[in-house]
Amino acid sequence: MLTGILKAQGLYKSYKDKEVLHNLDLTIEPGKIYGLIGRNGAGKTTLLGILTAQNTKDRGEVTYDGQPVWENQAALDNICFSRELQPTLFSGQNNLKIRHYLRSAAIYYPGWDREYAQRLLEEFKLDEKKKICQLSKGQMSMVTILIALASRSPITILDEPAAGLDVVMRERFYQLLLDDFAQTGRTFLVSTHIIEEAASVFERVIILDEGRILENCPTEELVGQFRYISGHEDVVDQVCAGLEVLSTHQMGRHKTAAVRGSGVKLQDALKADVDVSPMNLQNVFVALCGHGDTQ
Numbered sequence: 001m002l003t004g005i006l007k008a009q010g011l012y013k014s015y016k017d018k019e020v021l022h023n024l025d026l027t028i029e030p031g032k033i034y035g036l037i038g039r040n041g042a043g044k045t046t047l048l049g050i051l052t053a054q055n056t057k058d059r060g061e062v063t064y065d066g067q068p069v070w071e072n073q074a075a076l077d078n079i080c081f082s083r084e085l086q087p088t089l090f091s092g093q094n095n096l097k098i099r100h101y102l103r104s105a106a107i108y109y110p111g112w113d114r115e116y117a118q119r120l121l122e123e124f125k126l127d128e129k130k131k132i133c134q135l136s137k138g139q140m141s142m143v144t145i146l147i148a149l150a151s152r153s154p155i156t157i158l159d160e161p162a163a164g165l166d167v168v169m170r171e172r173f174y175q176l177l178l179d180d181f182a183q184t185g186r187t188f189l190v191s192t193h194i195i196e197e198a199a200s201v202f203e204r205v206i207i208l209d210e211g212r213i214l215e216n217c218p219t220e221e222l223v224g225q226f227r228y229i230s231g232h233e234d235v236v237d238q239v240c241a242g243l244e245v246l247s248t249h250q251m252g253r254h255k256t257a258a259v260r261g262s263g264v265k266l267q268d269a270l271k272a273d274v275d276v277s278p279m280n281l282q283n284v285f286v287a288l289c290g291h292g293d294t295q
């Protein structure tokens with residue numbers, strides 16, 4: 001599926017005097033699955049809301065296929081932002097049922113796949129006659145996921161879709177995502193805190209830290225740049241001299257450093273009397289965004 005590029009340039013967003021996004025640039029290319037990770041309050045939901053014109057920006061531009069997305073239905077027809085249902089939003093409409101919600105989605109999304117939606121309803125064992133305000137947290141997540149998948153939108157964005165799901169449903173969700181991607185090649189952008197579980201699904205990872213994009217690159221390429229180097233503190237210090245050290249942990253004279261580096265300097269390090277071990281995406285995330293909290 002050939003779709004346009006979703007692009008943010010120079011985004012700024014503040015709530016009162018708190019700056020949440022700072023001069024943020026981001027390019028979402030067609031036909032890729034992106035994982036968006038960041039600490040609590042990093043600005044993920046705010047960013048996703050602005051990318052999909054559901055939230056306002058203070059400065060900057062968001063375009064789809066070169067056209068601004070703000071108040072541009074032609075551009076927004078290509079983008080689905082399926083976010084967690086807020087039971088409080090529905091408390092004033094106690095009779096709103098899943099069926100009504102799906103009917104609205106069918107009208108809103110031009111590519112709505114009714115047959116796929118029905119299949120997912122059955123697979124998730126959701127009763128469309130059930131009221132939204134009576135759904136469990138997991139069932140709310142399932143409705144959110146169902147809408148995202150059945151929208152068939154070229155760019156489909158989900159904000160923490162797996163948070164309310166049990167482990168079996170989370171695995172099923174990732175499988176559905178990958179099956180859909182294999183079939184349609186549409187773009188997915190998914191935010192999550194369950195990093196390691198999702199690492200193998202996301203071919204690209206975006207790390208948002210305090211309103212700034214720290215990384216936006218292939219997951220394997222990113223993780224491959226980081227290693228733990230451990231051993232006697234003197235040797236570790238010597239080896240790390242030319243490398244970027246993100247964090248250190250010491251027990252007596254034994255030291256472990258999380259480092260980023262490649263090339264000659266790393267090759268030299270590998271020859272020294274130290275243990276070198278790979279890091280996983282979660283370790284990399286903590287090293288980059290821990291800001292000393294985990295030392």
Ligand SMILES: Nc1ncnc2c1ncn2[C@@H]1O[C@H](COP(=O)(O)OP(=O)(O)OP(=O)(O)O)[C@@H](O)[C@H]1O
Nearest residue numbers: 015016018020038039040041042043044045046047
């Ligand atoms: N409507 C709002 N009014 C005021 N402050 C807000 C509003 N929405 C978000 N914020 C603040 O902006 C910051 C970023 O919030 P946001 O929800 O975008 O972060 P997040 O990365 O999605 O966080 P989490 O992972 O905890 O869900 C937080 O400090 C939050 O309190």
